[in-house]
Amino acid sequence: MDLTKLNAELAKRDLDAVVAVSPENVLYATGAYIITQKLVRDRIAAAIFPRNGEPTFLVCGIEESLARAESWIQDIRTYVEFQENPVRMLADILRAKGCRGRRVGIEKRFLCAEDFEVLVAADRDTAFVDCREVFEALRPYKEPLEVACLRKGARATRKAVEAAFLVSKPGDTERQIANRILRNLFELGADEMTFMVLGTGKRSSIVHPIPADIPTEPGHIVRQDVGTLFKGYHADMAWVAAVGKPTPHQAAVYRKMMKAHKAVISNMKPGTRFCDLYNQCKEIYLSEGLRFFLPHIGHSLGVELHEAPMITPGNDAPLRENLVMNVEHIHADPDGSAYQLEDLVLVTAAGPEVLTGADFSDEIPVIE
Template sequence: MAGQRIMNVPRFREHMERAGLNAVVLASPENVFYTSGAMITTQRSLRDRLAFSVLTAGLDAVFVVCNIEESLSRKASWIPDVRSYVERKEHPVDALASALREKGWERGRLGYEARFLPAGQFEGLRQALPQATWVPADDMIISVRAVKTPEEVERFRNAARTTERAIQDAFVRARPGDTEKSVNDRIMINMLEGGADSLTHSVFGTGENALHAHAVPGSHPLTPGTVGRVDSGAEFGGYTSDLARSVGVGKVPDYMLDAYKRLRAIERSTIEFLRPGRTGAEVFTFCKEAFARQGLKFAMPHIGHGLAVLGGEMHEEPNLHPYCKVPLEAGMVIDVEPFYWDWDRKFALHIEDTALVTDKGAVILSDATNTEELFLIT
């Protein structure tokens, strides 16, 4: 039975026609999954086991995979033309070149992933099809993926809510004296039990350990009077979550509670600022100015990012940094994540939510719990 196609087809066609491409050859795990619907896990663990999803603007397509993955590809992908090669006997690039010739595309203008396909393999492909014109298409496919379909939005919503509940449950179960690692382990177990296929990341630190952007949770106990922060994510049916929450242990000083309220106000106002037409740089500047209005020191290189499929590079365009000229569009799914460090008093706070950009304003997808007050572990 053919798999489901959930890629943004109208946007793909528009971008292909604008680029003047006869076909595009996609090889990265995230783009093969996005365009074919098949999640081939060995693409990520065995670098030479390449898979290629090749499509025209009209969705004439061919899917080239290792023969070990052929049965899964036929079941999971919507592409009926699946070709396979025998690992180590045949080179995947030769199988790709043969398929392109059979489709009559060997003289065409072909897009490819210049930032993914190894130079040696691309050179072999270029030599096998010397009359083809090869055009880097990385930015094009990233732009296609940036605007989500309604089905994709629901997948991101489910991923965000499940991750949020996983974090909240771990906080509810935790007690002062528990180790950072035990709390973080519970978060990861909760995500898997909630339906995650795999974990992308989960970092948790309290006290001074929380000052590290990607703290390694260890045997340090949760100590009353301190605050901590977690940043966790997983893949759910190929779609990722990425959320951050802060937490207090026991009775914490008022200045920590006050800083948390200010940081959350910054986050919520920045989410409200997400509107079509505004660039990533403009959102960054708004957030930076919100820190100043709230009286908190700003020290972030970026304040958010788009969400990727299959983990991808984790931070997908548009990235909300001072140099991002990419304008927001309705249908983009954006994470906003202001981070506050207080190096003098040795604590840090972080909050990150997932939002959908719409013409009528941003809609928060990670809406399963109330973050208005800092959660306290007692």
């Protein structure tokens, strides 16, 4: 995280300090990925940033070694689980940093009501306000290390799916194909799976089908969407394949969708509006005879799976350099088959970089 940009956001919003407490923003702000913070709700971690001052990182004592190994923050404080209250310690740290009676931003979407009441009771003179907009203003525009992590995850996902489709055969079950994808992903460096969606035939039109012991059959469309974490950053990619030789209709649908995909991505340059990308996709779909029903065609990606901004018809903001976006769109056929394309794109001054490394062939992948 860029401290100069953070301090500018704090000044803009008249905040004297900001406190990150969600696992996502703690990772973003400190560089430390504390998995138990996600798994054990009471194991609070907090990153405290006074405006133009030195930050402090408060963690459970059992996570001190990880925090010191991964975080750039020098002032790391610890609490003893079940003996010390981390929220009261947070209040003490804020007072010591001169924040009493000031405006302090905190993540009200994450900190539970009970903990927030403890914090307010510990310092009733301080105005604790939500800081969601602070992080939403910073996180979409990635730093080089973030881009490198996202690129690694995106390319690994593309390779994992391609390799799984290549060795799969008609008759293999949804679960077998999904397991091949996941094995490939872990071999390519994924740390955790966040979701696996895969359906064949009419199940491909279920938005989020869990892979089942259902065999694929010639003539089916297999649609998959998989998410994993690489060092706490999300990878997310969707793709489809025809089982056996594609029908002329299946091949045509894929080509039409790829036409929209390539057109939208080629237009992802600084200054282009999000709503223009949405409308471009919609116009191509309709002109090609495809059904269009999507509320959005993409989202930012990073320490959260869906981050602002979104590619929606109502978002008239312009794209900016270093923005990372997942472009995704779906077509549902009357026969019950659904097709989906999703790729990760970095917006640069020189044009879009497709982080998934896709070659964008017009030919639908085949499981044969």
